[in-house]
Amino acid sequence: xxxxxxxxxxxxxxxxxxxxxxxxxxxxxxxxxxxxxxxxxxxxxxxxxxxxxxxxxxxxxxxxxxxxxxxxxxxxxxxxxxxxxxxxxxxxxxxxxxxxxxxxxxxxxxxxxxxxxx
Ligand SMILES: [Zn+2]
Numbered sequence: 001x002x003x004x005x006x007x008x009x010x011x012x013x014x015x016x017x018x019x020x021x022x023x024x025x026x027x028x029x030x031x032x033x034x035x036x037x038x039x040x041x042x043x044x045x046x047x048x049x050x051x052x053x054x055x056x057x058x059x060x061x062x063x064x065x066x067x068x069x070x071x072x073x074x075x076x077x078x079x080x081x082x083x084x085x086x087x088x089x090x091x092x093x094x095x096x097x098x099x100x101x102x103x104x105x106x107x108x109x110x111x112x113x114x115x116x117x118x
Pocket of ligand 1: 082083084085086087102103104105106107
């Protein structure tokens, strides 16, 4: 069984760490604090997030997108299923990379196909 609560916590922590690298003002830091458990809902919070996203490089942005997608899938019960082949992603992989969207074989296949640059 996957421990959804632990995975959610891990994902949220990872996301916060990524944003922390580019947080500069007090408002940014306050936003990071408030984002620990709750989803971004308020308008002001969203603006702060957009500003922080702007400062992140492509790699970090891609990571945050992957984390957000994983969090969404956790909420909708689709977490842990490979987005490409639909099979269950091995638990050991999810523990190592909680935001993984694909199983190892599919990720490698994607990488060999077309190197997507964001
Ligand atoms: Zn797969």
